[in-house]
Amino acid sequence: xxxxxxxxxxxxxxxxxxxxxxxxxxxxxxxxxxxxxxxxxxxxxxxxxxxxxxxxxxxxxxxxxxxxxxxxxxxxxxxxxxxxxxxxxxxxxxxxxxxxxxxxxxxxxxxxxxxxxxxxxxxxxxxxxxxxxxxxxxxxxxxxxxxxxxxxxxxxxxxxxxxxxxxxxxxxxxxxxxxxxxxxxxxxxxxxxxxxxxxxxxxxxxxxxxxxxxxxxxxxxxxxxxxxxxxxxxxxxxxxxxxxxxxxxxxxxxxxxxxxxxxxxxxxxxxxxxxxxxxxxxxxxxxxxxxxxxxxxxxxxxxxxxxxxxxxxxxxxxxxxxxxxxxxxxxxxxxxxxxxxxxxxxxxxxxxxxxxxxxxxxxxxxxxxxxxxxxxxxxxxxxxxxxxxxxxxxxxxxxxxxxxxxxxxxxxxxxxxxxxxxxxxxxxxxxxxxx
Numbered sequence: 001x002x003x004x005x006x007x008x009x010x011x012x013x014x015x016x017x018x019x020x021x022x023x024x025x026x027x028x029x030x031x032x033x034x035x036x037x038x039x040x041x042x043x044x045x046x047x048x049x050x051x052x053x054x055x056x057x058x059x060x061x062x063x064x065x066x067x068x069x070x071x072x073x074x075x076x077x078x079x080x081x082x083x084x085x086x087x088x089x090x091x092x093x094x095x096x097x098x099x100x101x102x103x104x105x106x107x108x109x110x111x112x113x114x115x116x117x118x119x120x121x122x123x124x125x126x127x128x129x130x131x132x133x134x135x136x137x138x139x140x141x142x143x144x145x146x147x148x149x150x151x152x153x154x155x156x157x158x159x160x161x162x163x164x165x166x167x168x169x170x171x172x173x174x175x176x177x178x179x180x181x182x183x184x185x186x187x188x189x190x191x192x193x194x195x196x197x198x199x200x201x202x203x204x205x206x207x208x209x210x211x212x213x214x215x216x217x218x219x220x221x222x223x224x225x226x227x228x229x230x231x232x233x234x235x236x237x238x239x240x241x242x243x244x245x246x247x248x249x250x251x252x253x254x255x256x257x258x259x260x261x262x263x264x265x266x267x268x269x270x271x272x273x274x275x276x277x278x279x280x281x282x283x284x285x286x287x288x289x290x291x292x293x294x295x296x297x298x299x300x301x302x303x304x305x306x307x308x309x310x311x312x313x314x315x316x317x318x319x320x321x322x323x324x325x326x327x328x329x330x331x332x333x334x335x336x337x338x339x340x341x342x343x344x345x346x347x348x349x350x351x352x353x354x355x356x357x358x359x360x361x362x363x364x365x366x367x368x369x370x371x372x373x374x375x376x377x378x379x380x381x382x383x384x385x386x387x388x389x390x391x392x393x394x395x396x397x398x399x400x401x402x403x404x405x406x407x408x409x410x411x412x413x414x415x416x417x418x419x420x421x422x423x424x425x426x427x428x429x430x431x432x433x434x435x
Contacts, residue, residue: 384432
């Protein structure tokens with residue numbers, strides 16, 4: 001046996017064995033933390049996998065199949081016009097009301113298609129950070145100055161982080177640009193407006209199916225929430241019509257694939273997620289028929305499935321770990337919540353950087369960061385650390401980092417996370433000093 005090569009596996013075996021041997025499962029806090037991790041992953045599976053991640057996987061797969069690499073390279077590639085590339089990437093979140101996990105398939109899709117590191121990272125940050133509904137909710141609950149600071153900070157963050165990522169890895173980006181093949185003109189089989197409407201329908205389904213409930217009894221946001229499933233159904237019908245005509249699948253096959261979802265929607269209107277599930281099953285089945293498996297539809301499903309099997313396991317593992325350490329909102333994991341509240345008071349450097357790190361590792365579903373912050377501020381959290389958590393938390397999470405690492409590698413992921421934490425800390429200190 002060659003101990004020069006085998007000592008590392010031996011050390012890992014010893015570490016895991018010792019950890020299992022002395023596992024403190026009799027301690028109440030450890031038992032509670034383990035239960036919290038299971039509660040969190042159950043909640044995540046119910047609330048985010050079906051309605052958030054599945055549509056995101058299909059959109060990412062569609063990007064890989066129906067958006068030409070020439071178009072991605074033209075607008076987001078290493079040689080693209082910087083103003084257009086960063087401008088588009090930095091405001092993407094105003095359209096995509098998604099969390100730090102839902103953005104990952106879309107980020108992986110455009111990055112794999114050849115998008116430059118800078119614009120891709122700007123998109124990765126802006127997607128969950130510049131959520132118009134979350135910004136409005138922040139302004140209403142935490143004050144207009146906090147809402148404005150969050151909006152301005154998120155847009156500036158997206159551009160600056162993207163530019164810095166490009167600068168730090170400019171040599172790799174130069175090599176990537178030099179190695180990129182010269183793309184021929186885009187000769188899609190269908191007009192651009194058809195492709196745009198097709199993506200708009202899918203993005204609309206993602207956004208409205210996940211439209212969050214507000215506390216207000218009236219108003220525009222409340223009315224949209226009340227009609228969210230009607231809007232989602234209309235967009236689904238529009239998507240079915242596009243698949244029937246522009247994608248030449250035929251009305252008969254699309255209708256049969258949609259029929260179970262329609263029946264569930266009529267029989268059990270109070271369970272819209274069930275109809276949504278049957279719709280996903282119908283679309284997946286339609287993509288894998290013998291007559292469609294080798295065409296665009298089959299390729300679309302294949303790409304979507306490839307994203308799902310690579311990303312979903314890492315996300316679930318990350319959610320379990322985050323649940324053990326931090327628990328669910330309103331519940332505790334191994335780290336007591338009073339520790340967090342006591343460490344983020346005032347506007348010191350430590351308070352701001354702790355808020356940034358805590359926010360970066362904790363998982364926040366879309367809009368949940370606002371009531372959590374409201375409770376922390378009531379417990380004594382300073383305004384600066386509150387903004388730092390707002391700027392770092394929605395854009396990052398432990399599950400999110402695991403997936404980013406699988407896409408960009410260790411070094412780029414570490415730099416991206418460090419940039420988010422550093423800028424969130426500095427912004428919190430400046431805001432805390434001003435307000």
